[in-house]
Amino acid sequence: MKAVWAWLKSHYPLLVVGVTFCWSAVAIVSYRKQAVPPGVTTVLRIGHWQLEAGVREAFNQLAAEYRKLHPEVWIVQDAIPESTYGQWMTTQLMGGTAPDILEVGIGVPYNVLLGFYNRYFMPLTAYVNQPNPYNAGTDFEGEAWRKTYKDGMRNGYIEELQEFMLIPLAQFGVRIFYNKTLLKKLTGLEKPPREFREFLTACETIRKQKDERGRAYVPITASAYHAAQWDTYMCAPLTFRAVRLVDFNRDGLVGTDELFVGLKTGRIDFDYPPFEARFRMLRHLTDQFQSGFTGLGRDEAVFLFAQQRAVFITTGTWDAGSLEEQAKGVFELGIMDFPFPTAADPEFGAVVEGQRFERPASSFSFALTRTCKNPEVALDFLRFLSSRRNNEELNRIIGWIPAIRGTRMSLLMSAFEPHLEGVYSTMNTTLGGETIIKWQQVFTLFQIGQIDYAELVRDFKPFYLGKGTAELDEILRNRIRGMVRDEQFLAGYRAKVLAATGAERTSREIKYHQLMTARLVVRDLGAALIRKRLAEGESSTATAPYAFSPAVIEKVRARMGMERKDGDRL
Amino acid sequence: MTNSNRAFGLLLLAPLLVTGCQVARAPDPEKRIAAGWVRFSQGDFTLALAEFESALAALPKPSPARVQALYGLATTWNLRRPGEEPDRAARLYREVVDAAPADDLAAWSLLALARMPLLAPGAAVKPPEAAALDQAYQAVIDRFPFHEAGEQAFLLQQAARLTISRPEQARSALAALDEFLKTHPKTSYASGAWRLIAHACQVLNLPERRLEAVLKEWQTTERDPVNPGQELALTYWNIATIAEFEVGDFGVAREYYRKLIREYPAEQRVFLAKQELKRMDELEARLRAEPGTGAP
Numbered sequence: 001m002k003a004v005w006a007w008l009k010s011h012y013p014l015l016v017v018g019v020t021f022c023w024s025a026v027a028i029v030s031y032r033k034q035a036v037p038p039g040v041t042t043v044l045r046i047g048h049w050q051l052e053a054g055v056r057e058a059f060n061q062l063a064a065e066y067r068k069l070h071p072e073v074w075i076v077q078d079a080i081p082e083s084t085y086g087q088w089m090t091t092q093l094m095g096g097t098a099p100d101i102l103e104v105g106i107g108v109p110y111n112v113l114l115g116f117y118n119r120y121f122m123p124l125t126a127y128v129n130q131p132n133p134y135n136a137g138t139d140f141e142g143e144a145w146r147k148t149y150k151d152g153m154r155n156g157y158i159e160e161l162q163e164f165m166l167i168p169l170a171q172f173g174v175r176i177f178y179n180k181t182l183l184k185k186l187t188g189l190e191k192p193p194r195e196f197r198e199f200l201t202a203c204e205t206i207r208k209q210k211d212e213r214g215r216a217y218v219p220i221t222a223s224a225y226h227a228a229q230w231d232t233y234m235c236a237p238l239t240f241r242a243v244r245l246v247d248f249n250r251d252g253l254v255g256t257d258e259l260f261v262g263l264k265t266g267r268i269d270f271d272y273p274p275f276e277a278r279f280r281m282l283r284h285l286t287d288q289f290q291s292g293f294t295g296l297g298r299d300e301a302v303f304l305f306a307q308q309r310a311v312f313i314t315t316g317t318w319d320a321g322s323l324e325e326q327a328k329g330v331f332e333l334g335i336m337d338f339p340f341p342t343a344a345d346p347e348f349g350a351v352v353e354g355q356r357f358e359r360p361a362s363s364f365s366f367a368l369t370r371t372c373k374n375p376e377v378a379l380d381f382l383r384f385l386s387s388r389r390n391n392e393e394l395n396r397i398i399g400w401i402p403a404i405r406g407t408r409m410s411l412l413m414s415a416f417e418p419h420l421e422g423v424y425s426t427m428n429t430t431l432g433g434e435t436i437i438k439w440q441q442v443f444t445l446f447q448i449g450q451i452d453y454a455e456l457v458r459d460f461k462p463f464y465l466g467k468g469t470a471e472l473d474e475i476l477r478n479r480i481r482g483m484v485r486d487e488q489f490l491a492g493y494r495a496k497v498l499a500a501t502g503a504e505r506t507s508r509e510i511k512y513h514q515l516m517t518a519r520l521v522v523r524d525l526g527a528a529l530i531r532k533r534l535a536e537g538e539s540s541t542a543t544a545p546y547a548f549s550p551a552v553i554e555k556v557r558a559r560m561g562m563e564r565k566d567g568d569r570l
Numbered sequence: 571m572t573n574s575n576r577a578f579g580l581l582l583l584a585p586l587l588v589t590g591c592q593v594a595r596a597p598d599p600e601k602r603i604a605a606g607w608v609r610f611s612q613g614d615f616t617l618a619l620a621e622f623e624s625a626l627a628a629l630p631k632p633s634p635a636r637v638q639a640l641y642g643l644a645t646t647w648n649l650r651r652p653g654e655e656p657d658r659a660a661r662l663y664r665e666v667v668d669a670a671p672a673d674d675l676a677a678w679s680l681l682a683l684a685r686m687p688l689l690a691p692g693a694a695v696k697p698p699e700a701a702a703l704d705q706a707y708q709a710v711i712d713r714f715p716f717h718e719a720g721e722q723a724f725l726l727q728q729a730a731r732l733t734i735s736r737p738e739q740a741r742s743a744l745a746a747l748d749e750f751l752k753t754h755p756k757t758s759y760a761s762g763a764w765r766l767i768a769h770a771c772q773v774l775n776l777p778e779r780r781l782e783a784v785l786k787e788w789q790t791t792e793r794d795p796v797n798p799g800q801e802l803a804l805t806y807w808n809i810a811t812i813a814e815f816e817v818g819d820f821g822v823a824r825e826y827y828r829k830l831i832r833e834y835p836a837e838q839r840v841f842l843a844k845q846e847l848k849r850m851d852e853l854e855a856r857l858r859a860e861p862g863t864g865a866p
Contacts (some may be wrong), residue, residue: 097742119615120757250808250811252838354841359836375743421840425836478694480688487685488613491610491645492610496611510758513759514792516759517725520726521766522766524733525729525732545815547815550815553818556818559818560854560857
């Protein structure tokens, strides 16, 4: 007995290691074998972080449907909390024990994720250009899988790798959620206000009323997070018109460098009416928020809404399920679009050109791991989930927006239909560290009503114009510093070209030529023109990028004359 | 140490010994080189170096594979961050050029040597001398005029001239690019060359030639058989806006705005494209209504 005890004592650490190893091995094996029915030859594992009500049920239901077609396949979910997803995913990938299909998008910084894509996930480009067999018999038959997406599967494409790596399954959007019951009680409105002025009137009416405990109702509940959404979706798009003045490279967008050069050279100023309008509208909105909103967290704002002390809150599809749950049996929940000023609006009519453009972007994206033992089956299951019928069903169960064209969604979700045509913001003042911080300071003071727009401009403009040139130079220097990454990528890509054969080689060669041109040959040309524009300084005779110069008008006139003569001859 | 501990130690060492033997048993240099490039692409530069070095060690005599291993090593020492060793990289690139002066990799090595000053840590603050860079590119062009590396060197040389944004530089680049397209009718970089021509024309304020160049750029863009749906929205947009605002050719402008709207209905610029179609109609209506134009 003594000898046994002595042996145990001297081998204690080894025994602990051994027992722990055995226990974990048994645990893993038993977990993987759990509830697998007889006849199953392939077990597919899916890892994701969606613990919201409905997601796991939706996967289970669709997996059951899939099994009707493929009884030999069994699908197991690993639903991991969002807070630990990054660590879990990293460990699983590095250990070679990752699920076959993984949701990707949170938990690790983007540059690390790029490395993960390279090492641990399979490129899907060749597959997404083939038809999805589960769309057979529909008008998608024969159409490339990616083309069946509302956004052309744009978010599945990883620009840095020049490959499709992800299969998205849902879309997301932001709208205003409102308490229908309270809106009717306080304003008498049966329908939500669609027009900005009406919306403001409704907010004012709400603000004047008190609940049974004598507390004033809050028209809009917000936090710093929500305030940014109101600005993004309603106010910033009012600045769209500046595109015609400072989009110097005429690519349809206003870069931060272009805005700076426009302001520095006097082609535009902070008192430009659409810029002022953005801030006036923001003031109208922040006046309707509860006091101290900038110090509140997201959940605290939601709490006020759930308590029925506020009528409106802005958030995305991701919160729809939980808000619906909180409202159940207490009040009727509605979702409305952002109210939009009409051309007749006395304050904003002159600057408003249209609704905000919303890029339909799919998310809830899954990738195939390289350790997947049955990649063809995993891919087939993703095709199944993203066929028109099944994607509609998946999202119907969860309460999200389908990613596939021609799918139907619930009436509540239909408010999230994106505006495919519209205006967008042109007023992005972020250049470098110092101006960003300065902007954040003055913008926060504006939001809480401590300064007005004129004061904001008085404080910010000299600082921005003074520091901006140095910061713009630094941006350009950073572009040069970043060139080595492009060189690395292109050297690696050229090796891939040489290793490929047949059609794949041709495809890769073409991509290589295009990447080489875009990333190295022409990379500095745009920046050179911006520098030139800055060096030229103020030029009162220069034509704005989207204006017809007298010379062009003359050319049009001459061309019209020629066409007329051609017409006469005919 | 007790016997059992010794046995346990051996048990732990066994897998290492087996793995070690496996490493020693797999010296196929070509596979090593291929593995080195995979490691390089994945950003595992230390492992890439190990693969290339191991291949090199297995290839003591001059051979194409040895040159490949040397090139892999040179590229990794040149482009790895952190831990780059430009001097060592330059020495290895030169070794490639000396060992196989007519080889593909000699061309790529010369181009890499030309571009190395641009990648130096201080290049962002103090860029390399424009004349020296120009000469280095010229050395690649002279030695490999019809090799892909030579063509890249040529385009990079013209792009460097164009970033100066001076008319004399732009004129010289434009002439050189015109000549290049004549002497290199089968180049894979025709589209890139047209793009540079368009830029030179912008600097020189030659709108009609610029429009012609952007149209040629689009027409000569290689079409990828595996990825037929290449993004052309910005290309259409460029053609349309140059035609509208610089050339006054509303026919071409309308054609390409409409292509954008039809082929990319969810594109951000669609709203602006529709506005431009309307503005052109309005301008034409206004011009037609001018006295003396014979408007009906």
